[in-house]
Amino acid sequence: MTVMERAPVKARNTCAEDTGHPRPTGQDRYSISEVVAHTGLTAHTLRWYERIGLMPHVDRTHTGQRRFTNRDLDWLDLVGKLRLTGMPVADMVRYAELVREGEHTFAEREELLTAHRENVRERIAELRSTLEVLDHKIDVYADARRASERV
Amino acid sequence: MTVMERAPVKARNTCAEDTGHPRPTGQDRYSISEVVAHTGLTAHTLRWYERIGLMPHVDRTHTGQRRFTNRDLDWLDLVGKLRLTGMPVADMVRYAELVREGEHTFAEREELLTAHRENVRERIAELRSTLEVLDHKIDVYADARRASERV
DNA sequence: CCCTTGCTTGGAGTGCACTCCAAGTCAATA
DNA sequence: TATTGACTTGGAGTGCACTCCAAGCAAGGG
Structure with missing residues (x-):
């Protein structure tokens, strides 16, 4: 195997x-x-x-x-x-190229990663805001379930 | 226009x-x-x-x-x-179907959203751990840049 | 010697989430 | 009346990130 x-x-x-x-x-x-x-x-x-x-x-x-x-x-x-x-993937390939090109690309690499870090931070904020919506909706359903169980 | x-x-x-x-x-x-x-x-x-x-x-x-x-x-x-x-999208369609089917699908809707909430939490954890890596790498590049500017 | 295992290659295929196209309808304006 | 613009439809096309295929090679076991 x-x-x-x-x-x-x-x-x-x-x-x-x-x-x-x-x-x-x-x-x-x-x-x-x-x-x-x-x-x-x-x-x-x-x-x-x-x-x-x-x-x-x-x-x-x-x-x-x-x-x-x-x-x-x-x-x-x-x-x-x-x-x-x-x-x-295209961005990762770009980063890989910069690495291959040597130390004179440090600045551009830093830029690329900094831009991506900003993206990641935004994504986290989005996810957190969705988490609130999910919590709320799940609460609503859970309340409904408990109410129907308590008949 | x-x-x-x-x-x-x-x-x-x-x-x-x-x-x-x-x-x-x-x-x-x-x-x-x-x-x-x-x-x-x-x-x-x-x-x-x-x-x-x-x-x-x-x-x-x-x-x-x-x-x-x-x-x-x-x-x-x-x-x-x-x-x-x-x-x-397939999961969202499933959720939409449940909504159309009426109140007796509350339990299943709650399940679906709860499962997704768990995913979202994991994604947040992943993003945060990547954020640390990014911070570290960016620091390294920034240090290198400052060192070369301070020649 | 043959078979299996583990790998090689270039190119074709897959699944997802759109994205666009061609041909048509309707209402309002020139 | 003719044209324009916002809209309609089913179906085909796109881009991304894989994912798989067919054909083949090298090494080791029976």
């Missing part, structure tokens, strides 16, 4: 430092399936990330298989966070 | 009770373009919402044009909130 290609099972992933998945070995060359187990992404998605330029040039074995480093796992953790907060 | 069909301009909408758009008239029969102005949705989207069963049967004039009520606007405000918090 292989561990590969299973759907992410609506994988709001139990990612990284969380619980189950420490770095597979202490070593620094992980196969794609190890990375799948670690990140909750599918192998398809990892290959796709690389194709579109969202990975910092992954190393290969002499037979052409990918070998990911701890640095790659760190990067994927960051990408996962940005993704969960709704940053478009 | 028509007001219709303009793109939502990345419309994190300034919706409802917020600022600019009070209920168009004090009356209770709004044309589709009035609702567009009020909600920030496009006319396309409003018609699509109706087609898929996400609206509570919108009234028509004798010539077949839609006339929305204040109740419809309230509903659209709720839908907007649920949408911004990432509830899938």
